[in-house]
Amino acid sequence: MYTPCMALDFPLEMSPQVAFPIEMGSCTFLMPHASIRYIREDGYHKKAAIAMAIPGIVVILIVAFVVKPLPLDVLKWVVFIVLLYTSCVMLSPGLIPKELSMDWEEK
Template sequence: VAMPTLTAMIAAAVIGAWLGAGVVSRWSRPRIQRGMGVALLAAASVMLMTQLGLVPLGGEALGLSPARLAVAAAANFALGALMTLGIGLYAPCMILVYLMGMDPKAAFPIMMGSCAFLMPVASVRFIRERRYDLPAAVGLGLGGLPAVLVAAFLVRALPLGAVRWLVIAVVVYTAAALLRTAARERRAAALATAAPVPGPEATA
């Protein structure tokens, strides 16, 4: 990949994640649930497009012209911001690279570099705002270590197409659960706000 293209797209994702983390870390729980639900549905749509072969195959370019690079960097900025809602960057970034007419092999350094640099940067803001659950973070981090081995020796032996459909189903289910929970909490909050306040006669 041409270094200007790689550097600009990684930097855009990092800046997007930094700014996105500053916004998301101040959101209420229902708002985060709604945001994650919508973003997960968008991610499922991208995965479905990939699974159905609706994604362009890309071209042969390893670098972008200034105009195309500006568009790609802006899109990667948005993808970096969405990462702070827990939405993966790999698949959308790969599609972005294809749409820009780049060689599919160029997607790997761009998307892997973007994630590698943006995750610690975004984490700093969540830690500084104390908007994270330490036991959950430690548990997920430690659980990911054996999960890599399971994926290396077990998941890769499974039919890839079936695994992709399973992932899409899980993502859609999770999105629906988040949106349903957010709607339920919103209704409960609305009912609590609308409840009449007892007057002096009621408390006497």
């Protein structure tokens, strides 16, 4: 959520100091409502959720002490690289011809 929001904020010439609270607020209000259905229907893998949550604590410390003091120009390029990488990963399955890709049902 943060990278797409930053990608929208930069062309609008918003300061990252102003954009960050907007990102945090949108996730704060979005995530509880979006996750209720998955929790009720037991539609998520509990071990995987814990495996991602625990390293998240370490990542918060890295962000607090490494990313926060970065100059804004460097932060913009980091966000751009993350956005570019994510876009390529999400677009690549759609660009592969159907005869070369394997559906989950075939596995």
